[in-house]
Structures are given as C-alpha cells and as structure tokens.
Amino acid sequence: MSTSANVPAFTVISGAQVQSALAGRHEQVVDIVEQAYRLHGAGRTVNPPSYFLRFPDRPSSRIIALPASLGGDTAVDGIKWISSFPDNVAAGIPRASAVLVLNDHDTGYPFACLESSVISATRTAASAALAADHLSRDRGRPRRIGFIGVGLIARYIHEYLQGTGWTFDEIGVHDLSAEHTAGFTSYLERVEDGPRVVVHDSAESLIRSADLVVFATVAGTPHVHDPAWFEHAPLVLHVSLRDLSPEVVLSSVNVVDDVDHCLKADTSPHLAEQRTGNRDFVDGTINDVLAGELKVPADRPVVFSPFGLGVLDLAVGKFVYDQVMAHGEPTVVPDFFSELRRYG
Numbered sequence: 001m002s003t004s005a006n007v008p009a010f011t012v013i014s015g016a017q018v019q020s021a022l023a024g025r026h027e028q029v030v031d032i033v034e035q036a037y038r039l040h041g042a043g044r045t046v047n048p049p050s051y052f053l054r055f056p057d058r059p060s061s062r063i064i065a066l067p068a069s070l071g072g073d074t075a076v077d078g079i080k081w082i083s084s085f086p087d088n089v090a091a092g093i094p095r096a097s098a099v100l101v102l103n104d105h106d107t108g109y110p111f112a113c114l115e116s117s118v119i120s121a122t123r124t125a126a127s128a129a130l131a132a133d134h135l136s137r138d139r140g141r142p143r144r145i146g147f148i149g150v151g152l153i154a155r156y157i158h159e160y161l162q163g164t165g166w167t168f169d170e171i172g173v174h175d176l177s178a179e180h181t182a183g184f185t186s187y188l189e190r191v192e193d194g195p196r197v198v199v200h201d202s203a204e205s206l207i208r209s210a211d212l213v214v215f216a217t218v219a220g221t222p223h224v225h226d227p228a229w230f231e232h233a234p235l236v237l238h239v240s241l242r243d244l245s246p247e248v249v250l251s252s253v254n255v256v257d258d259v260d261h262c263l264k265a266d267t268s269p270h271l272a273e274q275r276t277g278n279r280d281f282v283d284g285t286i287n288d289v290l291a292g293e294l295k296v297p298a299d300r301p302v303v304f305s306p307f308g309l310g311v312l313d314l315a316v317g318k319f320v321y322d323q324v325m326a327h328g329e330p331t332v333v334p335d336f337f338s339e340l341r342r343y344g
Contacts, residue, residue, distance in 0.1 A: 005106055005107050006107075007107065007109055007337050007340060008104050008107070008109055008111035009111065009332050009333075009336075010110065010111060010112070010113075010332070010333045010336035010337065011111065011112045011113075011321070011324075011325070011330045011331060011332050011333070012112070012113050012114075012331045012333060013112060013113070013114040013115065013320065013321065013324050013330065013331070014115055014331070015115035015117070015118050017320075017324050017328055017329075017330075018114060018115055018116075018118045018119060018320050019118055020328065021319070021320045021323035021324055021327075021328065022118070022122055022316075022320065024163075026126070026129075026159070026160050026163030026164050027163070027164055029122060029123075029126045029160075029316060029319070030126045030129055030130050030133075030160070030164055032126070032315050032316060032319055033123055033126040033127050033130055033312055033315065033316070034130055034290060035072070035315070036070065036309075036311050036312050036314075036315040037127075037130075037257070037286055037287050037290060037312075038287060038290060038291075039070065039071055039072050039311070040258070040287065040309060040311055041285065041287030041288075041290070041291065044070075044071035044072060045068065045069060045070055045071060045309075045311045046068065046069035047068045047069075047258070047261070047309050047310055047311050048067055048068075049260075049261065049264070050064050050065065050066050050261070050307075050308075050310070051064065051065040052064055052265065053065070058085075060085075060086050060087065060220075061083070061084065061085040061086065061087070062083070062084050063081065063082070063083040063084075064080075064081075064082050064083075064084070065079060065080070065081055066079060066080040066081075066082070066308070066309075066310035066313065067079040067310060068080075068309070068310030068311045068313070068314050069311075069314075070311045070314040070315055070318075074314075074315060074318045074319075075105045076102055076103070076104075076105055076314050076317075076318045077102075077103040077104075077105060077108070077314075078100060078101050078102040078103050078110075078310075078313075078314050078317065079100070079101050079103075079310070080098055080099070080100045080116055080119075080120065080310055080313045080317075081098060081099050081100075081101075081116075082096060082097070082098035082116065082117070082120055083096065083097050083098065084096050084218075085097075086218050089151075094117065094152060095151070095152075095218065096117050096120065096121075096152075097117055098115070098116035098117045098119075098120050099113055099114065099115065099116050100113070100114045100115075100116035100119055100313055100314075100317045101113050102114070102314070102317060102318060102321060109337065112317075112321050114317050114320060114321065116313065116317065119313055119316050119317050119320065120308075120313060121152055121153055121156040122156060122160075122316055123308075123312040123313055123315070123316045124153055124156065124157070124239060124306070124308060125153070125156035125157045125159065125160035126160055126312075126316070127257070127286075127306050127308075127312060128157045128160065128161075128214070128237045128239055128304075128306070129157070129160040129161050129163075129164050129166075130286070131237065131255070131286055131289075131304040131306070132161065132166070132212060132235065132237060132304075133164070134286070134289045134290060135235055135255065135289060135296055135302055135304060136212075136235055138295055138296060138298065139235065139296065139297075139298040139302075140298070141166070142168075142210070142211030142212035142234070142235060143168055143169045143170070143211060144168060144169060144170040144171075144172070144209060144210045144211045144212070145161075145168050145170075145171055145172065145210055145211070145212040145213075145214065146171070146172030146173070146174065146200070146206040146207065146209060146210030146212070146213050146214065147171070147172065147173055147174070147184070147206075147214045147216065148174050148175070148203055148206060148207075148213065148214065148215050148216070148217060148243070149174075149175060149215060149216040149217030149218070149219075149240060150173055150174075150175045150180050150181060150183070150184035150216070151180065151216065151218075153216040153239060153240075154184060154214060154216040155184065155187060157214055157216065157237070157239070158171075158188070158191075159191075162191070162192075167194070167195070168195045169194075169195055169196065170195055170196045170197075170198060170209070170210075171188055171192065171195050171196070171197050171198070172198050172199075172200050172206045172209055172210050173185055173188070173197065173198070173199050173200065173206075174199070174200040174201075174202065174203055174205075174206040181199055185197055185199060203223070203224055203229075204226070204229050207224070207229045207230065207234070208229055208232065210234055211232075211234050211235065212234060212235050212236075212237070213234050213235070213236045213237070214236075214237045214239065215236070215237065215238050215239055215240045215243045215244075216239050216240055217240045217243055218240065219240060219242050219243050220242055221242060221266075222242065222243060222244055222245040222246075222248075222268060222271070223243060224243050224244050224245060224248060225245040225247060225248065226247075226248070227247055227248050227251035227252075229248075230248065230251070230252065230301040233298065233299055233300050233301050233302075234301055234302075235301075235302050235304075236252070236301060236302065236303040236304065237304050238268065238303050238304060238305045238306075239306065241262075241267040241268060241269075241305055241306075241307065242266065242267055242268055243268065244268040244303065245268070245271075246268070246271045246272040246274075246275040246276075248268075248301075248303075249268050249269055249271075249272040249281060249303065250272055250275070250276070250281050251300075251301070252300060252301040252302065252303045253283050253296050253297060253300050253301065253302045253303065254269060254281055254282050254283050254303050254305065255283060255284055255285065255286060255288075255289060255294070255296070255302065255303070255304045255305070256269060256282060256285055256286070256304075256305050256306065256307070257285060257286050257305075257306040257307055257308070257309055258285065258307060258309060259279065259282055259285065261307040261309065262305055262306070262307040263279060263282070264307075267305065267307065268305065269281075269282065269305050283296070286304070286306070
C-alpha cells in the first residue's frame with residue numbers, strides 16, 4: 001500500500017436516503033445496470049458464487065452473501081448481505097432485509113454501509129426492464145403483461161417498466177394470496193391510467209393471456225409444468241428462478257445473466273441441466289444480447305433468468321453513495337477506525 005493512502009471516513013446511509021437518491025431516476029439506473037453487465041461481460045468484474053446461510057430449524061429462511069468487485073470508472077469492492085425470511089410477511093414486515101458494505105478500491109477499508117433492500121429491489125427491477133427492452137426489440141413490444149407473485153419485487157418491476165416508457169393495454173395479476181392480489185391491484189389502479197387490470201385465478205390463465213410474463217414469487221420448486229401454456233411465444237422475466245419445470249425451460253429460448261451463477265442452487269435452469277446432463281439449452285447471456293451477438297426469435301418463448309449479480313448491487317450502491325455525499329446529509333461515524341498506528 002502506498003504511504004500516501006488515507007483511511008476513508010465511514011458513512012451510514014439509511015433506506016430513506018437510498019429512496020431519495022434513486023427517486024425518478026429509472027432510466028439512469030437502467031443505464032448503470034447495463035454498464036455493469038457490459039463490464040462483467042468484458043471480464044472487468046470479480047463476482048464469486050453467492051454463499052447461502054441456511055438454518056435446520058428454519059428451512060424456508062436463508063441469508064445470502066454476495067461479494068463482488070466492480071471495475072471501470074466506478075471501481076469499488078463490497079458485499080451485500082441479504083436475508084429472506086418468508087414468515088415475516090404474516091407478521092406484517094417485509095420478507096427481505098439487507099445491507100450493502102462498500103470497500104475502498106485502493107485500501108480495502110469499508111467506507112459505507114447502506115440499507116440495501118431498496119438497492120436490491122431496484123437493481124432487480126432495472127435488470128428486468130433492461131432485458132425486456134432488448135429482448136423485445138426483434139419481436140415487438142408486448143402489449144399485455146402478467147405478474148405471477150405480486151410482492152415488492154413485482155411492484156418495483158412495474159415501476160421500472162413504467163418509468164422507462166412502457167405502456168400496456170392489459171395488466172394481469174395472479175397470486176396465491178387474495179390479500180396480496182388486492183393490494184397490488186389497488187396499487188396498479190392508483191398509478192396506471194388506461195390499461196385494463198385483470199385478476200386471474202390460475203397461473204395458466206394469466207400466462208396464456210400475456211405477451212410479457214413476470215414471475216416474482218417465493219416458490220422453491222417448479223409449479224408451472226406445461227410448455228403448451230407458452231405456445232403463443234411470450235417473453236418471460238423469470239426473476240424468481242424456480243417457477244418453471246425443466247420441460248418448460250427446455251422448450252424455450254434461454255437467456256441468463258451469468259451461466260455459472262444461474263445454473264446452481266436448484267434453479268429451474270439448474271434442474272434442466274441435471275435433467276439433460278449439459279448446458280446446451282442456454283442460448284446466451286444478457287451481455288450477448290446487449291453486444292448484438294444473440295438475436296432471439298419471435299416464434300418461441302424467451303425466458304430471461306437472472307440469478308442476480310453482486311456487481312449490480314455495487315454499481316447501484318456506489319451511485320447512491322455518490323448522490324448522498326454530493327446532495328444529501330450523510331451520517332459519518334467519527335473514529336469508526338480508531339486503531340491506525342501499528343505501535344500505538
């Protein structure tokens with residue numbers, strides 16, 4: 001380390017500050033996510049496998065560590081630590097909670113801790129909007145969208161589609177919870193002006209009626225098994241990763257964010273790999289699409305399955321940090337690092 005290196009100040013950024021920094025910047029955030037994908041495709045990132053902390057006494061819950069390093073102009077290292085406790089929903093609090101720690105590129109010192117459930121939902125939604133845009137360019141923009149699973153992630157994806165210029169004639173809604181269905185429908189009626197909102201009593205009904213299908217469930221195993229439901233060749237944003245059977249995956253054009261990351265942890269593509277013994281069914285990555293190296297056909301269903309890369313969290317988190325430092329009221333913790341002299 002250079003003798004001129006300085007220990008950075010340590011800053012804590014709240015969820016409210018994160019929301020303020022991101023408000024109304026949908027197109028800018030999508031651009032940030034796109035650039036992160038391009039850096040990843042160019043080999044200018046480090047994105048190790050996510051680590052899953054699971055609990056024998058709480059099998060439905062988990063906490064995931066996503067370490068990463070992002071190169072380019074916004075070079076930064078860090079880790080997202082995100083929990084998923086589905087039972088929280090019944091208790092009246094969100095399923096997911098998270099923090100993001102940013103580390104200085106030159107010294108390795110952590111310089112910020114950000115509330116990250118909002119950052120995580122934002123990068124997921126921006127990734128989905130980016131994929132929907134580029135994967136539909138040779139197929140025509142869908143006019144009928146359907147959401148299967150209508151929690152916070154579904155709301156963010158809708159917000160990012162709307163915020164980047166998408167309009168629809170019809171919006172379908174399906175969820176196993178009548179309460180969640182009613183809440184999401186009410187949200188749509190508040191923020192949309194024009195499209196018909198249709199509640200479906202089955203996943204099949206919704207899928208057959210939509211040109212763009214968004215899966216944002218908490219399903220741990222496939223619950224959609226029949227490829228015939230997709231015979232009209234919709235574009236599918238398979239954000240929750242475990243909804244589709246191997247039969248559906250194998251009958252579709254498959255685009256992922258990162259092949260090695262996506263084909264693990266019993267995701268639907270991973271199950272398809274286990275079924276076939278190969279990865280030939282994966283047609284390419286989102287970076288291949290961005291680079292013009294992969295064109296998707298209009299006569300087959302196209303499934304985008306993003307495992308979720310830590311470099312996206314870093315890219316969005318660093319943008320939030322820069323915004324708060326420049327325009328907000330950062331909470332700097334004095335003397336967070338106090339033992340700085342080797343011999344006292």
